[in-house]
Amino acid sequence: MSGSYGVRAAGDVRWSQTRQQAAVEPAPRQWFAVQTRYRFEKRVVTQLAAKSVEVYLPLLTEHHTWSDRERAVTLPLFPGYLFVQIVRSRETWQAVLQTAGLIGFVSFGGTVAVVPPKQIEDLQLLLQQKVPFSLYPFVHTGQRVRIRGGCLHGLEGTLGQHEKGKLVVTIEAIQRSLAIEIQGYELELV
Numbered sequence: 001m002s003g004s005y006g007v008r009a010a011g012d013v014r015w016s017q018t019r020q021q022a023a024v025e026p027a028p029r030q031w032f033a034v035q036t037r038y039r040f041e042k043r044v045v046t047q048l049a050a051k052s053v054e055v056y057l058p059l060l061t062e063h064h065t066w067s068d069r070e071r072a073v074t075l076p077l078f079p080g081y082l083f084v085q086i087v088r089s090r091e092t093w094q095a096v097l098q099t100a101g102l103i104g105f106v107s108f109g110g111t112v113a114v115v116p117p118k119q120i121e122d123l124q125l126l127l128q129q130k131v132p133f134s135l136y137p138f139v140h141t142g143q144r145v146r147i148r149g150g151c152l153h154g155l156e157g158t159l160g161q162h163e164k165g166k167l168v169v170t171i172e173a174i175q176r177s178l179a180i181e182i183q184g185y186e187l188e189l190v
Helices: 010-024 041-050 090-097 117-129
Strands: 029-036 054-056 059-065 070-076 081-087 102-105 133-136 144-148 156-159 166-171 176-181 186-189
Touching (some): 029 041, 029 117, 041 081, 081 090, 090 102, 117 156, 117 166, 117 176
Antiparallel strands (some): 029 081, 029 102, 059 070, 133 176, 144 186
16 A cells, blocks of 8 residues: 555645635625515615625615605615625525525626626715716726716726716626716726
């Protein structure tokens, strides 16, 4: 019989130490888009928050007028979608997927789409600053630009080609976009 069963060589000790160190380091948390049933976004957020999952549901407040009353209504910016920041592990995936009203992770070609943190930060900045915007069809063409200066400094998006004075902020994972008036802002190419 050849080999050293049960006996560790000096190289094996170092390998097991680096393996233990790798196991101790936490895996990076990433943003993912998930799809929900129609009008279940807020219920899914509540359930995921109870499971200690970091959730981001971009909300938009609109003023609706009916014949007998006027009211401010808070609606999801992207109906049927929200974002979760989790570690890629079987346990967290199952915890998210076992949520009532959640359809699943957004994926393309069988690969779950990761949402870059910069896109989430840009979306949060846009909604915090309450800059006027409109929903915009998803675009595949155009130049990537960044706003320099002002309250939207650092916001990145695609410069709309067929409409002057608009910057399109895109959340690629769910193929949704927002158009912002950019007159008065200085732009730089990314």
